[in-house]
Each structure stands twice: as C-alpha cells, then as structure tokens.
Amino acid sequence: MPNRHLLRKKSSSRRSSISTKNKPSNQRTPQKRGRKSTAVKSSQSPQTSARLALGRTVIADMLGDPSLSFTAAARKWGVDPRWLQKHYGSEFEKDSSGRIKAKVRNPRHKTLYKPTATPGMPVPVVTKSRRERLLVGEWMAALNEAGKGHWSRMRKFPKGKRIGGVLLETDPKQVQEILEALADEESPFERLYRAVARPL
Numbered sequence: 001m002p003n004r005h006l007l008r009k010k011s012s013s014r015r016s017s018i019s020t021k022n023k024p025s026n027q028r029t030p031q032k033r034g035r036k037s038t039a040v041k042s043s044q045s046p047q048t049s050a051r052l053a054l055g056r057t058v059i060a061d062m063l064g065d066p067s068l069s070f071t072a073a074a075r076k077w078g079v080d081p082r083w084l085q086k087h088y089g090s091e092f093e094k095d096s097s098g099r100i101k102a103k104v105r106n107p108r109h110k111t112l113y114k115p116t117a118t119p120g121m122p123v124p125v126v127t128k129s130r131r132e133r134l135l136v137g138e139w140m141a142a143l144n145e146a147g148k149g150h151w152s153r154m155r156k157f158p159k160g161k162r163i164g165g166v167l168l169e170t171d172p173k174q175v176q177e178i179l180e181a182l183a184d185e186e187s188p189f190e191r192l193y194r195a196v197a198r199p200l
Contacts, residue, residue, distance in 0.1 A: 054079050055088050056165065060124035062102035064111030070100035112136050114166065117177035119184040126164035139168040147179045
C-alpha cells in the first residue's frame with residue numbers, strides 16, 4: 001500500500017512547480033519615484049543660482065547708476081531682458097517717459113562699486129547701513145595699500161566677508177588679479193577709490 005505521506009509530498013511539490021512556471025518572469029520591482037528629477041534639479045541648481053545672482057546684480061547696477069537703461073544693464077551682465085522681466089518683474093517700474101527703471105525699495109540703501117578681476121567691470125554692492133559702507137571703504141583702503149606693496153592692512157581684514165552678497169576678497173592671489181585689472185583700466189584707480197572708500 002503506497003505511503004500517503006509520500007503522495008502528499010509529491011502532489012505538493014508538483015503544484016509548487018506549476019505555480020512557478022505560471023509566474024511571469026519579466027515582472028519588475030516598482031521603482032521609487034522622484035530620484036531622477038532630484039538629480040536633475042541638483043545639477044541645475046548652481047546655474048540657476050548664478051543666474052539669479054546676476055539678476056540681482058543688474059538691479060543693483062541700475063540703482064547705482066540711474067542713467068543706465070534696462071536693456072544696457074541686461075546686456076552688460078549677459079542676462080536676457082525677458083528672463084529679467086519674468087523673474088524680477090516686481091523689481092522694475094516704468095517712469096513717466098515709459099523707461100524701465102529699478103524700484104528704490106529703501107532710500108537708506110546705497111549702491112557702491114568695487115573693482116573685480118575683469119578690467120572695467122566693477123560689481124555693484126548694495127549696502128544697507130553706514131557701517132557696511134565703511135567696511136567696503138576699509139577694504140578699498142586695504143586694496144590701495146596692497147597695490148603699493150603693503151599687505152598688513154589686507155591681512156587684518158575679516159576673511160570671507162560679504163556685503164550685499166558680494167565677497168570682499170582677501171586672498172593674495174585674488175587681490176593681485178584685481179590690482180592687475182585696475183592697472184589695465186583706462187580710468188584711474190584714484191577715481192574708484194574716492195567714489196567707494198569715502199562713503200557718507
């Protein structure tokens with residue numbers, strides 16, 4: 001007489017093999033959503049941040065120089081005027097003649113200009129207080145002395161200081177590049193120093 005336990009075991013293994021055969025082999029494990037888009041965003045964020053910073057620079061430049069037109073400012077900093085209108089439209093207004101101008105948000109804010117490593121391209125620095133303007137003036141004075149070979153004042157200046165989002169460089173290599181750019185400019189360094197280093 002056949003063993004019942006053995007028959008049950010065989011029938012059970014047969015059903016298991018049949019169910020395994022019927023199971024789709026190409027079934028995929030569900031993937032988590034959002035990973036790809038996150039990677040794309042993270043790769044684009046530095047470019048977006050740089051572009052937004054340029055937009056703020058255009059606004060600051062127009063505030064510092066009222067004679068600078070909207071189109072000329074955008075062209076100067078390499079920003080598409082239509083992009084500016086889309087992302088910073090609330091920062092601009094039209095005057096009685098229809099000319100686009102940057103809005104003055106706070107009359108106490110003053111725009112100064114600091115030289116850069118690019119000749120003839122000083123960057124606007126929006127200062128919110130007299131203390132910030134004096135700090136920019138101190139940096140300019142230190143830069144002036146470094147240009148004469150005296151670096152002690154620049155070495156004492158606070159490292160990594162930013163005013164209005166603009167870095168006041170203290171690294172000797174960066175400072176030297178700025179001094180070389182100033183030497184290549186057509187306008188004299190003294191005019192920049194008087195305009196920035198002695199704020200009211």
